[in-house]
Amino acid sequence: MTQLWPAPVAAGPVRATVPVPGSKSITNRALVLAALADGRSTLRAPLRSRDTELMAAALRSLGTEVRDGTDGEWLVEPAALRGPATVDCGLAGTVMRFVPPVAALADGPVSFDGDPHARTRPLDTVLDALRSLGTEITGDSLPFELRGTGTLKGGRVTIDASASSQFVSGLLLSAARSEQGVTVVHEGPPVPSLPHIDMTVAMLRAAGVDVDDAQPNTWHVSPGPIRALDTEIEPDLSNATPFLAAAAATAGAVTVPGWPAATTQAGDGIRDILTTMGAEVALSPAGLTVTGPSRLEPVDIDLHDVGELTPTVAALAALATGPSRLHGIAHLRGHETDRLAALEREITGLGGDVEQTADGLLIRPRPLHGGTWHTYADHRMATAGAILGLRVHGVEVEDVATTGKTIPDFPGMWASMLEPVA
Numbered sequence: 001m002t003q004l005w006p007a008p009v010a011a012g013p014v015r016a017t018v019p020v021p022g023s024k025s026i027t028n029r030a031l032v033l034a035a036l037a038d039g040r041s042t043l044r045a046p047l048r049s050r051d052t053e054l055m056a057a058a059l060r061s062l063g064t065e066v067r068d069g070t071d072g073e074w075l076v077e078p079a080a081l082r083g084p085a086t087v088d089c090g091l092a093g094t095v096m097r098f099v100p101p102v103a104a105l106a107d108g109p110v111s112f113d114g115d116p117h118a119r120t121r122p123l124d125t126v127l128d129a130l131r132s133l134g135t136e137i138t139g140d141s142l143p144f145e146l147r148g149t150g151t152l153k154g155g156r157v158t159i160d161a162s163a164s165s166q167f168v169s170g171l172l173l174s175a176a177r178s179e180q181g182v183t184v185v186h187e188g189p190p191v192p193s194l195p196h197i198d199m200t201v202a203m204l205r206a207a208g209v210d211v212d213d214a215q216p217n218t219w220h221v222s223p224g225p226i227r228a229l230d231t232e233i234e235p236d237l238s239n240a241t242p243f244l245a246a247a248a249a250t251a252g253a254v255t256v257p258g259w260p261a262a263t264t265q266a267g268d269g270i271r272d273i274l275t276t277m278g279a280e281v282a283l284s285p286a287g288l289t290v291t292g293p294s295r296l297e298p299v300d301i302d303l304h305d306v307g308e309l310t311p312t313v314a315a316l317a318a319l320a321t322g323p324s325r326l327h328g329i330a331h332l333r334g335h336e337t338d339r340l341a342a343l344e345r346e347i348t349g350l351g352g353d354v355e356q357t358a359d360g361l362l363i364r365p366r367p368l369h370g371g372t373w374h375t376y377a378d379h380r381m382a383t384a385g386a387i388l389g390l391r392v393h394g395v396e397v398e399d400v401a402t403t404g405k406t407i408p409d410f411p412g413m414w415a416s417m418l419e420p421v422a
């Protein structure tokens, strides 16, 4: 039996300032680009969590030097990429989708595996794409082996990226190092999480790579050098959302310092969502401050672009004053766990009324009671349970340590947030 974490109940309105560690998505893109770059990179304030440590370990195993600086930064020294190497993807979508294209540039065999549930996450699209670009791969999901020859010709690939934007991002991140560059064409139902592809394109361009994304569903990366990075990683705005939700759920006020005025992070979308739910949201030089309403409004919202915010929004919706409809998120069935099934089961288990639809959730608030909140190795399920626990006595979150996927000390941060202000 995994340990249960008694989710603390808020004694009153939560008032706190909560600094949030670096962005997972930016850190892992920066690590990949740094490993492929033309010189030594410095990544300042990177996220140090399971997903980013796994990315660093994967790149080290391929020959890259990733070491600690004196002030928490990561110093990355590229070297010839080579096998034999072993990559542990854990449950990280970014590792399992971004590293195979890097490994395709390496000379020698590279074997990949990950956590039990990682073996069920969609991956064949990126492996098929690499095969069509000339890489030899055995297998269609984890575990698999890839045999690089030290070069990748490149060319045009047509894929169906409707299950994950990471298929596109992964192919684009390594494409400049191929001989001819790579054109990725998406054909199929709309690609989810488009802001994450925009983030990839922006980071490539910032590193001097020529990317043409003028046509919808088509991205072309020209061959060429990737400039070494010296960059400060923004706070993780998606990881900030449970803390901001604490203000929304308790009529409190929470500030996250360092919230960027302009960003490619999808998590920035929380500002509009919380405003729609009745919160006051103010961006100032001090950071982003959310002040919760006395009554949380329900929402009818398409989360297709910002799917990773769903567990936070669903938890708040279960505490709102009327029924909410979350849609556009069928792809969440392939996330860390089937998040639609998990949210339905767990909120229902606390006495809520949640129904899955073809592409989302209907959440009708009901008085909730305590109980075990199962997390299915999903960090965002754990943080969703913590949000509900603020208002519902007796919620016990299973395996809260799973938050270490993207937050180094979630229970400690949550406890500090709840400490009374002196």
Ligand SMILES: O=C(O)C1=C[C@@H](OP(=O)(O)O)[C@@H](O)[C@H](O)C1
Binding pocket: 024, 025, 026, 093, 094, 163, 164, 165, 166, 169, 192, 193, 196, 307, 308, 331
């Ligand atoms: O590229 C990225 O950094 C991510 C893309 C998104 O994946 P999907 O497109 O699979 O939703 C997002 O949900 C995930 O948390 C991070």
Ligand SMILES: C=C(OP(=O)(O)O)C(=O)O
Binding pocket: 091, 092, 093, 094, 308, 335, 336, 380, 406
């Ligand atoms: C979907 C997520 O992660 P991953 O990068 O593993 O896909 C997430 O963090 O919500």
